[in-house]
Ligand code: HEC
Ligand code: HEC
């Protein structure tokens with residue numbers, strides 16, 4: 421498959437290297453450029469039989485093949501990706517050890533089983549305690565609003581048989597409503613199911629595997645699914661109700677008609693008496709952890725989550741809260757680059773660029789390979805008018821990750837702001853040397869534009 425882009429008389433073509441998704445709702449497309457992987461800006465929506473912008477790219481003014489396919493995407497959508505450590509979207513060659521989701525992602529490492537192939541030598545989620553059982557599906561089915569890694573972990577570190585919170589925290593939005601009535605932003609299957617009376621009242625018996633067998637192809641008949649309901653409800657249902665149908669799903673787990681993104685639930689997993697309105701509005705101010713972490717780790721992860729979200733959603737008042745949490749947590753994590761980067765970014769956003777700069781410098785010292793940390797530091801130098809130091813950091817980010825356009829944008833902006841059209845054009849030209857097919861820099865260079 422080839423994707424073709426055309427804008428303002430310029431065009432480019434990309435050979436598609438990978439397709440993600442089972443295709444039940446949508447298919448996403450990935451391209452390799454050098455050792456990096458990017459997403460195609462278009463997605464095929466199978467139910468609607470139509471092409472559209474990829475989820476999250478609807479508002480891009482100049483969509484192109486620039487959105488990095490990061491390792492966290494691919495740890496959910498593939499078996500075993502091989503990301504280059506500390507990079508944004510660079511992968512080793514070949515980029516995957518296993519393209520499709522592999523057995524070990526739910527059953528744990530295979531070594532012991534290969535030595536002694538018996539049922540007892542694999543981890544079986546169905547027989548595990550509830551938290552360990554649920555964590556297996558949550559590693560991929562619970563994105564929340566933000567996920568924050570614990571120190572030293574990656575999204576590939578999770579081992580079946582452990583609890584998710586040993587590796588990362590998931591933050592969801594929501595709050596206690598006025599009458600003690602819970603109002604979550606219900607998007608994921610995991611969050612919805614937890615809200616159901618069935619889950620609340622069945623003493624942790626109900627889990628994803630009650631209704632889904634991950635080994636079977638999707639599309640279990642409604643009658644079969646309804647038998648799962650009857651395993652708990654047979655006794656109490658009055659005769660009329662039980663005879664209503666051998667289909668409990670149509671009324672109690674209705675489908676939403678259209679869907680806005682590949683990442684929100686389609687089938688209502690709240691299992692309500694009567695159909696309920698869909699998701700409540702997002703309340704990023706009210707971030708809460710899916711499973712609370714104890715002590716300093718809890719402060720650290722919540723603080724990082726607040727700053728990350730604050731950057732995207734511009735929730736100014738919460739930035740200060742994030743900074744305060746991180747200041748307390750930082751005392752316990754002196755060599756933790758992620759905390760320092762978030763703290764530094766938070767301080768810059770909160771109008772204390774000099775303090776922010778110090779934290780960012782330490783973050784870069786501790787994690788010299790992270791191009792994005794260097795760009796944060798570059799922005800902080802720029803904030804206090806130190807152009808040369810700013811450019812030096814961007815250059816080092818580019819050396820580390822030459823295919824990432826955001827560094828060149830920063831560079832062009834720094835040059836443009838000092839009214840230096842030649843250097844600005846040089847920045848766009850350098851991006852073109854590495855990504856010659858991109859439309860925007862080609863337009864900028866052709867127009868001899870200053871910004
Ligand atoms: C936390 C794990 C996770 C991450 C991170 C994630 N996805 Fe997904 N994605 C899923 C799951 C699970 C589904 C299945 C639909 C659902 O949850 O409702 C899905 C669905 C999709 C679909 C629709 C596929 C289908 O079969 O209908 C596309 C396309 C997609 N994701 C692309 C992406 C891209 C691109 C990224 C990175 C920017 C990404 N996803 C990040 C877990 C993830
Ligand atoms: C390694 C990541 C991963 C894990 C672990 C995982 N899933 Fe999924 N699951 C996905 C993705 C991604 C999709 C979307 C379809 C696709 O991309 O193939 C999906 C789709 C599904 C679907 C919908 C099938 C369809 O095509 O419509 C069900 C049901 C499901 N998963 C159940 C489970 C259950 C139950 C568990 C735990 C036992 C689980 N999954 C664990 C990643 C995962």
Ligand code: HEC
Pocket residue numbers: 521522523524525526527539540544545546629634635
């Ligand atoms: C998305 C998660 C997931 C993936 C991937 C997965 N399984 Fe499973 N597997 C499960 C779950 C959940 C059960 C328990 C089913 C039950 O008993 O309800 C299970 C059960 C089993 C069992 C029965 C174990 C016993 O104690 O009886 C075997 C064998 C098995 N899986 C093999 C595999 C193999 C081989 C693969 C790869 C080809 C694989 N599974 C991939 C989730 C998964």
Ligand code: HEC
Pocket residue numbers: 617618619621622625626630645646648649650651652653656668669672673691692693
């Ligand atoms: C693991 C056991 C279990 C399974 C499986 C189960 N439920 Fe329930 N469900 C319960 C319990 C316990 C309650 C609370 C007590 C009650 O209302 O009977 C409940 C409550 C309900 C309610 C009332 C909800 C409310 O808000 O008052 C409905 C409707 C319901 N279940 C439908 C279903 C349907 C449909 C299925 C299958 C898709 C299903 N349940 C599967 C255990 C289960």
Ligand code: HEC
Pocket residue numbers: 557561609610611613626627628629630631632638639640645648669673684685686687688689
């Ligand atoms: C009480 C039964 C039940 C339980 C428990 C359950 N599901 Fe489902 N799920 C369904 C039904 C019914 C569908 C719609 C199936 C269809 O249309 O083929 C569905 C569909 C899905 C889909 C396909 C996308 C969609 O929204 O239609 C995914 C993904 C999924 N479930 C994930 C999960 C995960 C993850 C869990 C555990 C948190 C879970 N489910 C627990 C009944 C259940």
Ligand code: HEC
Pocket residue numbers: 646649650653657661662664665666667668669670671672693694
């Ligand atoms: C035609 C739609 C429809 C079908 C089909 C249906 N239900 Fe219901 N069910 C309802 C409605 C509506 C209520 C709420 C009644 C009320 O609020 O008085 C309800 C209530 C319930 C309750 C709560 C009962 C109580 O006494 O509190 C349970 C449990 C339940 N249904 C389970 C099931 C199961 C299991 C099936 C499949 C055998 C099923 N339903 C099929 C419409 C349906």
